[in-house]
Amino acid sequence: MRRRTPLLVLLILLIIWPVLTAAHIIPPTPPAPPPRLILGVEQISATAWALLVGCSSPPHDLRVWAEEAPPQLPQTITALAPGRWRAQFDGALPSSAIVYGCGQRAALVVASTTTPLWLNSLFGLGMVAAALLGVRLIRRPHRVVTRPTLSPTTPVWQAHITDEQGDRILTLPTGMLTAGSDPACHMIVLGSDIALRHAHLMLTEEQAHIVDLASPSGIFCGPVRRRLRPHTPTLVGDEDIWLGATVRLRLVKI
The missing domain is CATH 2.60.40 (Immunoglobulin-like)
Structure with a gap:
């Protein structure tokens, strides 16, 4: 019996030790969300x-x-x-x-905080007319109305890209687009040093800006590859843009 006592104690410690260790581990504090802009x-x-x-x-x-x-x-x-x-x-x-x-x-x-009196009266009359029309439509047989399909926004920019997939051209609409290696990005570019969310493209009818999202490999432009400042919109001209060291990008207006 005395020979089995050390083995029993060791077995009990092996069972209790993970429980005691887990009880003393403090869970990591989740990062605070960014402040509202x-x-x-x-x-x-x-x-x-x-x-x-x-x-x-x-x-x-x-x-x-x-x-x-x-x-x-x-x-x-x-x-x-x-x-x-x-x-x-x-x-x-x-x-x-x-x-x-x-x-x-x-x-x-921005929503208007003041509404003219005549607009309130017009809104009340509209509600009454809508209620009467709704009652009339309920009594009439239902008829399916086919709505025309809205055409998508016409692209006004072309992105000439050279990355691990080769050379290709993408058409881009106006707005704010995200470029990176994440499949959820609007413009997916692949490279060994490309971040998941590498840059923002801000496209209007007349101008194009690019913003480095503090990517580790950075964004460069011009023949001497000048590095852009993170989180700062930069106007894009006719020169090539480099995402990291391997991906080349050029924006051309259609």
Whole structure:
């Protein structure tokens, strides 16, 4: 019996030790989500408005894209509090726009807070007419209505790409697109040093900008391969763009 005692103690320790170890392991703290980019909007006058943004550093890369308009840069950036900034823009306040800054992208939708009295009355009459029409349609036999298919946005840019897949040409629409090796990206490029989300392409009817998403291998442009600053939109010209050291990209307007 005495010879079996050390073996029993060792067996008990082997069973209890993983349980005690797991009980003392502190689970890792999940990373905090990035702060909200757009904190508010102010209409200063008919020719000026301001955007309140949240960013840990001065948002010098702040850009605003309204419909059918080139990117707009802030005229002044004022610090309100730690992590809070007020960027003033010229022109009328857009009803909707895309905001890029501090490495984030957000949609700006401005809703009217005041409604004229006549518009409220018109809305009430419309609701009554809709209710009467709905009752009439319920009593009538159902008829299937075929709606025309909406045509997709016409592409206005061509991307000439050279990567591990060879040379190819892609047509791109306007808007903000993501380029990288992730299959979920709008433009998939493959290379040994290409990040999952390597860059953002900001395409309008007239201009194209590219943003390095702090990729390890970087983005270069020009014959001397000048490296672009991360999280800073850069206007794309006729020169070649290099994603990392192996992928070549050129944007051509159709």
